[in-house]
Each structure stands twice: as C-alpha cells, then as structure tokens.
Amino acid sequence: THKEPGAGVGGLDTTPPPAAPFNHRIVSAKPNQIRNFYTINWQEVLGGGRFGQVHKCVENSSGLTLAAKVIKARSQKEKEVVKNEIQVMNNLDHANLIQLYAAYESRNDIILVLEYVGGGELFDRIIDENYTLMELDAVVFIRQICDGLQHMHKMSVLHLDLKPENILCVSRVTNKIKIIDFGLARIYKPREKLRVNFGTPEFLAPEVINYDFVSFNTDMWSLGVITYMLLSGLCPFLGDDDNQTLNNILACQWNFEEQEFVDTSEEAKDFIRRLLIVNKSWRMGASESLRHPWLSDSALHHRLYTKKTMCRSRRSSCVPTTES
Secondary structure (H helix, E strand, O other): OOHHHHHOOEEOOOOOOOOOOOOOOOEEEOOOOOEEEEEEEEEOOOOOOOOEEEEEEEOOOOEEEEEEEEOOOOOOOHHHHHHHHHHHHHOOOOEEEEOEEEEEOOOOOEEEEEEOOOOOEEEHHHOOOOOOOOHHHHHHHHHHHHHHHHHHHOOOOOOOOOHHHEEEEEEEEEEOOEEOOOOOOOOOOOOOOOEEEOOOOOOOOHHHHOOOOOOHHHHHHHHHHHHHHHOOOOOOOOOOOHHHHHHHOOOOOOOOOOOHHOOOHHHHHHHOOOOOOOOOHHOHHHHHHHHOOHHHHHHHHHHHOOOOOHHHHHHHHHOOOOOO
C-alpha cells in the first residue's frame, strides 16, 4: 500500500480498502444445498433490490462471515442472467469491487455468497443529516469508484447500474468503499453493438434512454451524477416524474445554480462538466478522470483539508445558511 506523501496531514489517504478475507476465486453455481455449508441469518437483511434480498451468513467450516444474495430464478433464462453475473465477477479481482466466494443453484433461486461489507450504502451517507460530507470526502469516494471502474473497464466489464445504492462503505468510520451488484453488468465485445434497456431513471445515460449503443463511458456519465450528488445532496436531473427526469437527461439540463455549490471548487465543477456530456465519446474515461486535477492535485487536496479542519472547529460557519 502506498500513500501520497504527507497522507493524513492535508494529503489524501490513497490506501485501498481492506481486500476480501479470501483470495479471488473462480466460482460456478453448484447444485448443492447451501444450508449444508452455511448458516444464513434469515432475520438480518443487509440489503435488497430487483433480485431479492441479501442476508448475513457464516461458513460453517471456517467461521468466515459472508453475505448471501438470494436471487429468484425459476426459468432457464433467469438462471442464465445470474450466471452472467457470476462470470462477470470471476473476471474482477480488485479491492474496490465486491468479491464472490461461492454460488449455489436450486430449483427456484441461485444464491451468491459474497464478501461481507458492513458500512451501509453510500446513499445513506448522502442523505444522513448528522453526516456532513465535505468536498475532500467526495474526492476520496470518487477516486476509489474510479479505481474500481478503471479495473472493470480494463477487464472489458461495463457495470451499467452505477448509483449510490450500489456503492457500499466498508465501515461507518472510514471513507473506504466497494462497488456491488453486477446483476446488470456486461462483458463488452467491441464487435457486438450492445444496447441495454434498464436501470434507475436518475442515473441513466442519454444513450441508454435512446436505446443507443453503450460503452465504458456509459458508466462515466453515472459517475458524473454520483459526484454531483456527493457534493450537494441533490440529483442533477430529477424532475417531477420519471418522464421529466428522462427529458432533462436527454436535453442535458443541469446546472450549479443551487446554494449547495456556492463553496464547491472550480476543479470539482470542471470534473462533473467533463462527464455529463451527451456525446459519450467526449466524456473522460476512468484513467483520465484519475488524472484530473480534482482527483490528483495534492495542493488542491491540501486546501480542501484545511477547509475541512476549519469546519470541524467552527461547525456553524461551514453550514450553508439556507435550509435545503
């Protein structure tokens, strides 16, 4: 692990989150009963989504704490979708990407056994009243998301469902994150034009709404939306209903006019401007984003750090005056 010089003292802590407590594994769905090997806590729900629920579980032989993602899959077609998720995860070995431990297939579902991550969704940090996200925190989060995306894209994987709910904090006290939920991810094959039709309205890129071809930069649009949200707590394209939201996205209608952006650095705004671009080929890629001054300029990070420590000592002066 390497740190920027002076990390912690105005520098940026660039150490990755702890790796999974097991080596990367190549997993296939086994037709065994999961309860023969694991004790699943059906009472404790860690999360959920379109697919079903995630429960805490323990591997009986090792005592290892893991997470069991139960995905309802009855037809062969539904099972193939889950097997795609497994294949995608078999390609991804990175500390910022959730790791897969095992998989079990039964008649009505497939259960993925995953690395356990206990800090809750990044989304909860954004909306938590007691949690003041300073710009430097956003830098730390976005850098890690970029690191994860860089690895994913290097391995030809598109996530295609990047949003704050799919980014988990490693613990309540650190700013370390892991990207989860590869249920909609795809292996990108340049010769096959890939179109997709799904996702959460506020985070959809224009090419997804238009049912146009997607690529690695489709994830980068979502990163722009997440960055905007981390800095302000606001959603850049949110309309009164889904239809209006989609129209705002297609028209690329968003701005920094809200009170929440009064103190935001010019570098942060430039970072977002280089991602929220309708033409996907003009957006920054993951590697380019990591080189952008907002994520790489240690002098800027020092200024943001000083601002953050001043805020800690004089809470009042750093809270925006208008109630949002």
